[in-house]
Amino acid sequence: MICPECHAEYLDHIQECGDCQISLVDACPIDLPIPDMTWSSLPPFEGKIYADMAAELLDQHSIPYYLKMDWFSSAFNVEATSLSGQMVRIFVPEEHMNKASELTLAILGQAK
Numbered sequence: 001m002i003c004p005e006c007h008a009e010y011l012d013h014i015q016e017c018g019d020c021q022i023s024l025v026d027a028c029p030i031d032l033p034i035p036d037m038t039w040s041s042l043p044p045f046e047g048k049i050y051a052d053m054a055a056e057l058l059d060q061h062s063i064p065y066y067l068k069m070d071w072f073s074s075a076f077n078v079e080a081t082s083l084s085g086q087m088v089r090i091f092v093p094e095e096h097m098n099k100a101s102e103l104t105l106a107i108l109g110q111a112k
């Protein structure tokens with residue numbers, strides 16, 4: 001078993017990293033080479049509602065992405081859309097950047 005955070009190795013019967021307090025994972029998946037992918041950030045979205053709209057568009061076009069918020073809403077189950085001034089960044093692989101910018105341009109326009 002291996003810690004996904006600090007990459008320390010543990011015996012198989014140990015479930016949690018003593019340093020990071022997170023669940024250990026099987027060593028195999030992270031031994032695989034990381035896909036050669038460069039992630040780029042789209043312009044930040046002001047509010048999760050716009051980020052969600054953008055994410056939906058990316059979904060429709062099979063563009064991989066991940067969202068990064070300046071807020072721990074997911075961890076604490078807080079409904080983030082009720083908060084103003086929240087910024088959400090969407091990261092897409094560089095090769096999909098042009099298409100993603102094009103798709104999300106309309107949403108960014110609305111957000112202004």
Ligand SMILES: [Zn+2]
Pocket residue numbers: 003004005006007008017018019020021
């Ligand atoms: Zn650890």
